[in-house]
Structure formats: structure tokens, C-alpha cells
Amino acid sequence: MRDGSGAAGPSRMPVDARMVPGGSLRFKNQVEFLIEIDALKHTLRQTVLVDLSRRENSVEHSWHIALAAMMFKEYADAPGLDTDRVIRMLLLHDLVEIDAGDTYCYDEPGKAGQKEREDRAADRIFGLLPEDQAREFRALWDEFEERRTPEARFAHAMDRFQAFVHNYFTRGHTWRQHRIRKSQVLERMQPVQAIAPRIYEYAATLIDDAVGRGYLLP
């Protein structure tokens, strides 16, 4: 794996400007971006797949929560929510992890410098795109990070809920590994409570159940 180590392996072929239609720098940059983002498939998360076979990567997580948004949108307490913007935001929300790696949500020391690392990564990665698209993608990422719009808040709710479901339905695999407490998970679920109270209600029930079963510390 390649956890936040920057550019891809030594064997990577360059995109030859002489081969792109009309020698367009724009087209070349877009192909380079397409190839670059392949690297996110190497960023491993703490979460494991439901069958416990291996850790999930950030691309798989992004896909999963984009589909989750399509399905759970009816629970968003936000009339007129633009689900398609939520989906686009979720597809690119983890791209910065190509450089910055995944920071485990309960790893408080690991969070030191995370914002700076991710901002630097956003500059580099979105900066590979043609200027107008760099702005468009960066604006979606900024919106996600700032958590002010209903779309960003619902995107965060999906981000939290999917990881939660993976934890509970693997009998607390990652919670037990890191000796996570109920209060930590309840806090982690606050963005869900704020925008999707019905989903939070479910999570809260599972959290109590998880403590009873020993998946979570009380």
C-alpha cells in the first residue's frame, strides 16, 4: 500500500502532449488527473469490509456513501436538498488523502496538522486540473470541509453513518481494536443527529446494543 506517499510508482508512464488531440494542454491535464486519482485506491482506512476479509480503501468508502446518499436522502431534514451535489462532493471528498493519508477519526494526536496536510494536498491535486475545473472541484471540497450547507452536512452524515454501520455489523471490529467508548461514537454521530434525526435514532439504538454486546466500551 501507499498511504499518503504522494506521486505513484516509478513505472508510471507520462502523458505525452504530442498525442493528445490538437496538443491541448487542457486535455492532457485531464488525462493526468484521471491517472493520478487512481492512487486513492491505495489509501487504506481503519474500517474493514463487512466480511472482515480486509481493510476498506478510501475509494470504496467514497463510492459506498455516494450510493448511500441516493438511498437515504429522504431522511435529510433539509427540504430541496440537492442530492446530486451531495454525490459529487462525496466522490471527491477524500482525494486529498492521496497525499495526506487517512486520519483515523478517533486518533486525536494523529489529527495534529491534518488540516494543513489536507489543504496542501488539495492545492496540489485539484491544481492538476484545468483552472475552471480546479475551481469547481475545490469549491465542492471546501463546501464539504466547511459543513455549512445542508448538502455538506448531509454528506458528512453519510460519511459517518456508513463507517458506523461497518463497525456495528462487523461486531465492533475496529471499535474493539482501538478500545473505543460509547461517548466517542455518540459524539461522532452528532452530524447525523443534526441533519438526519431518524438515522441517528437508529444509530443510537445500535450504540446501546453494541455496549451490551461488548463491541463498545460503556
Added chain:
Amino acid sequence: MRDGSGAAGPSRMPVDARMVPGGSLRFKNQVEFLIEIDALKHTLRQTVLVDLSRRENSVEHSWHIALAAMMFKEYADAPGLDTDRVIRMLLLHDLVEIDAGDTYCYDEPGKAGQKEREDRAADRIFGLLPEDQAREFRALWDEFEERRTPEARFAHAMDRFQAFVHNYFTRGHTWRQHRIRKSQVLERMQPVQAIAPRIYEYAATLIDDAVGRGYLLP
């Protein structure tokens, strides 16, 4: 890996109806769907990652082409293209492979019965959703399969072009492995030519170059 073997491993926990808000069957089915689709992360494709480290799975591919659609939409020869519908289509277009597995595009014998396998898979997998969402997701999948709308045609173009880029930029890794000929790849690129001629122009240039370099048989 679990290539088209149906339901997930033996350790999978059931979704307990007594824990979902108000005992809602709808909510329960949605959580079950969320857990079920995790299985697509086990469906391996023939394509390898750009750094050659391993095969790509169908979830990673789906995410990659959804972002590709966001970026390459300007090349679609289809005024008013609904890119967001393309993205939603791409996110779910491979879900049938949970049961049906991935069929390699140049494996003609392997394609026997593919349509029937995938239709059966679509019935089962989309059928896990509440009825209205089953209809919505299935309609998107049917639209993709039927390739009649500009959105479906552009979705196919992204599907083909991303795999093509992976092949070329891994020095023809999978093409060489399967002794693929130029004519096969040109044919595979026809859906790109039809809806995104500029992207096709690039692909055609790389195909000639690939023959010259020995990545593809002439």
C-alpha cells in the same frame, strides 16, 4: 475474493427489525441494501491499477468513471447532457456483478448467458430496496444497459475509456496477457467515437502507438 458467489460470508449479522426506527420495514431494507452492496468490493476486474500492484475491483472502477464523467462531460457530443444522471448510472451500473461476476470484455465464450445472469442479479439486488427505490435504481440500470439515451451512451464511453487508459498506461498489461489485437480495441472504442469524438481521437492515437510499442497485436 468472492467473484459472483452471491450473499456475503457466514459471519454476517442480520439487520434486526426491532432496532430500526418505528420497526420500519423500509428502513430495514435500506440498511440491508447498504450492507449487501459492500460485496461488490470483492468483484475483481481484469484491469490492474496504474502502479500494477493488483487488480482493480468493480467498486473502484465505478468511482473512477463517475469522477471521469464529471471531468470529461465537455467532450460529450450531446447538448444538455444530464451529467448527474450519468454519475448515478455509473455508481450502480456494476451492482449486478455481486452475483454475476465481472465478464472480461474480450472473453466471447464467457459472455454466453451474461445477459440472463445479470438480469437475474438485477432482480435480486435491486429487489432488496423498497419498491419505489427498486424501480428508480432498476430504471437507471436498464437505461445504462439499453444505451439509447445520451446519458447512457456517455456513461458507456467513460466505462470504456477508463479501462482503456489503464491498459495503455500500464504498458498494455492486460492486453498483452490476453493477446488482444488492435481491431478488438478499436471496436471496443466505438461507443466513445459515437458520443465523444475528441476522446476517441485520443484513444485512436494511443492505439496506434500501443501497436508500435508492442502493447497490442496489430
